[in-house]
Amino acid sequence: MKILVCIKQVADTESNLRLNSSSSWIVEDNKIAYRMNRYDEYALEEALIIKDILPGTVIDIISVGPERAAAAVKKALERGADNGIHIKCGNSALTAIETSSVIAEYAKDRGYDIIFAGVMSEDLMQSQVGPMIASFLSIPSAVSVVKTELVNNSDAISVYSELEGGMTENIEIKMPCLITVQTGINLPRYPSLSNVMRARSMEIVTVDIESLKITESYEEIVSAGYPPASSKGIVINGTMEEKAEKLLCLFHEKALI
Amino acid sequence: MNKTKYNMIAVLDTIENKLIPQSFELIAFAESFTQGDLLRTLLVVSGSSVIKLCESISENYGIDTAALEHDELYYPNPELLSELLIKITGEHKPEMVMFTHTIRNCQCASKLSVSLKASSATAVESFMRDNEGYVFQRSVFNGKFKENVRLKNPVKIVTVLPGAYTLTENRIPRNSEASVIQMKFEDARLHVPAVKHRGYKPLSLSSEADTGVKLEDADVIISAGRGIGKEENLELIRDTASIFQNSAVGGSRPVCDQRWLPFNQQVGITGKSVSPKLYMACGISGSQQHIAGMKNSQCIAAINKDPNASIFSISDYIIVEDLVSFLPVLIRKFREKYGECCEISDHPAD
Numbered sequence: 001m002k003i004l005v006c007i008k009q010v011a012d013t014e015s016n017l018r019l020n021s022s023s024s025w026i027v028e029d030n031k032i033a034y035r036m037n038r039y040d041e042y043a044l045e046e047a048l049i050i051k052d053i054l055p056g057t058v059i060d061i062i063s064v065g066p067e068r069a070a071a072a073v074k075k076a077l078e079r080g081a082d083n084g085i086h087i088k089c090g091n092s093a094l095t096a097i098e099t100s101s102v103i104a105e106y107a108k109d110r111g112y113d114i115i116f117a118g119v120m121s122e123d124l125m126q127s128q129v130g131p132m133i134a135s136f137l138s139i140p141s142a143v144s145v146v147k148t149e150l151v152n153n154s155d156a157i158s159v160y161s162e163l164e165g166g167m168t169e170n171i172e173i174k175m176p177c178l179i180t181v182q183t184g185i186n187l188p189r190y191p192s193l194s195n196v197m198r199a200r201s202m203e204i205v206t207v208d209i210e211s212l213k214i215t216e217s218y219e220e221i222v223s224a225g226y227p228p229a230s231s232k233g234i235v236i237n238g239t240m241e242e243k244a245e246k247l248l249c250l251f252h253e254k255a256l257i
Numbered sequence: 258m259n260k261t262k263y264n265m266i267a268v269l270d271t272i273e274n275k276l277i278p279q280s281f282e283l284i285a286f287a288e289s290f291t292q293g294d295l296l297r298t299l300l301v302v303s304g305s306s307v308i309k310l311c312e313s314i315s316e317n318y319g320i321d322t323a324a325l326e327h328d329e330l331y332y333p334n335p336e337l338l339s340e341l342l343i344k345i346t347g348e349h350k351p352e353m354v355m356f357t358h359t360i361r362n363c364q365c366a367s368k369l370s371v372s373l374k375a376s377s378a379t380a381v382e383s384f385m386r387d388n389e390g391y392v393f394q395r396s397v398f399n400g401k402f403k404e405n406v407r408l409k410n411p412v413k414i415v416t417v418l419p420g421a422y423t424l425t426e427n428r429i430p431r432n433s434e435a436s437v438i439q440m441k442f443e444d445a446r447l448h449v450p451a452v453k454h455r456g457y458k459p460l461s462l463s464s465e466a467d468t469g470v471k472l473e474d475a476d477v478i479i480s481a482g483r484g485i486g487k488e489e490n491l492e493l494i495r496d497t498a499s500i501f502q503n504s505a506v507g508g509s510r511p512v513c514d515q516r517w518l519p520f521n522q523q524v525g526i527t528g529k530s531v532s533p534k535l536y537m538a539c540g541i542s543g544s545q546q547h548i549a550g551m552k553n554s555q556c557i558a559a560i561n562k563d564p565n566a567s568i569f570s571i572s573d574y575i576i577v578e579d580l581v582s583f584l585p586v587l588i589r590k591f592r593e594k595y596g597e598c599c600e601i602s603d604h605p606a607d
Binding site for chain 2: 165257
């Protein structure tokens with residue numbers, strides 16, 4: 001089995017994110033922590049689980065992003081992936097069509113049986129890159145998958161796609177295919193010491209984005225802004241004890257306690 | 258056959274031939290987008306047998322409606338649906354194709370976008386018109402920021418976030434002549450090259466069985482988010498729940514992903530939608546998908562150590578504290594003040 005896992009390095013939303021002075025994008029400085037997109041961690045783990053079952057499996061990791069994105073590829077190698085590919089580009093806010101077109105361009109003719117991706121990125125939240133890659137490659141895709149089962153002696157995989165409202169749909173999908181993974185599908189492993197040591201000596205293949213055919217974006221980010229400040233909320237101030245008392249008082253007034 | 262060229266197509270998708278509840282919000286979006294002129298808007302209802310449904314929609318709303326029928330559309334089948342839509346869109350060349358924002362519709366939007374070279378934006382919350390066209394607003398970075406995206410190409414595709422638009426209940430159909438079109442597809446008649454590649458077969462649907470607790474029935478829900486840090490701290494959430502009558506414990510997606518709470522206690526688009534008298538969000542940052550599942554609560558109290566947490570934007574009571582230190586104080590204060598006169602239930606539902 002040959003698997004490609006698409007990962008994105010994203011700014012940690014818990015770190016100090018601010019908009020730049022022209023409100024065009026976030027400030028990218030050393031106050032921001034970057035990490036692997038959480039959804040992609042689950043996608044990677046799902047590939048590693050297949051490799052546990054079918055030991056001959058080869059897992060390639062691909063990430064499109066600026067210089068720093070190589071760190072996320074390295075992390076994936078430490079978890080047990082076999083090869084890392086970093087498609088380097090200057091722009092850290094590529095649109096879905098741009099990102100998916102270069103990944104598809106790289107992946108075509110390389111014979112991947114399954115391409116995994118997270119269901120969305122935590123920064124742009126579009127849920128589009130996965131199905132767009134599948135569309136460029138003319139392969140079927142299943143999205144928001146919460147369970148996969150290999151089918152014996154078959155080129156099909158049984159997947160469970162999560163619909164909204166707590167429903168799941170069982171789908172049979174034929175390889176080659178693309179699967180976007182929802183969180184909770186598995187419990188991502190910690191890197192083993194031996195894999196961390198192995199990853200140290202592994203070279204990441206760097207590809208300049210200019211060398212690949214990219215579909216020019218159909219969209220343009222005009223500006224960004226903060227959501228409107230809360231208008232109705234009461235901020236409860238004071239010491240922790242005072243806050244607790246005030247809150248209980250408010251609950252009491254509303255006959256909640 | 259109807260000869261109208263539609264410039265706007267709104268796709269109302271069904272599950273087992275029943276409309277999803279948010280479908281009507283899409284009509285509201287279409288109405289807003291066309292400034293009330295829906296004469297060149299076509300509602301496309303997909304399913305395996307939806308002609309009756311289309312007749313009632315067309316009659317109630319006065320909008321032309323097409324039944325897009327295929328045996329394999331009984332269960333959601335975004336792969337097939339997008340192929341059929343590519344065909345329809347090719348005929349009508351609309352300016353806009355719109356969907357309700359669901360993950361499977363993002364899949365459709367993405368496939369349409371690649372095939373038709375159409376601009377697309379998912380989870381849009383609003384739009385603005387300017388002299389260069391349209392700019393759509395959507396949330397990014399887990400709701401910390403909004404971005405404004407211009408869709409540049411002639412064909413535009415959007416998925417509209419549930420809750421962003423609401424249909425006025427007493428809408429009077431403006432076009433009493435609205436027609437119903439039947440589009441029945443069988444594979445043999447579909448000359449779309451992609452069909453032969455289709456290795457996608459929906460088999461069945463299932464809902465997670467509810468065991469015991471009904472989050473929906475609780476008056477008070479105390480919900481835990483990633484901020485609880487470790488599973489043991491769920492005890493604090495349970496203890497807090499115990500100070501209220503008819504209370505239950507809920508959680509955000511990350512807590513359920515960790516298996517600290519079962520998935521049927523998850524609140525959000527992908528879990529339960531709740532509207533209790535009090536929703537207390539503890540250590541929940543407030544992702545869009547979570548907020549959509551609880552924003553209709555009558556009273557929302559949020560405890561988070563991050564003063565910029567998005568949950569605060571919809572909260573009635575805001576407490577900037579680490580829940581691990583704050584909740585024990587809250588429970589102690591409750592016992593000091595109300596402990597004697599209130600009966601504390603020993604076994605809150607969780």
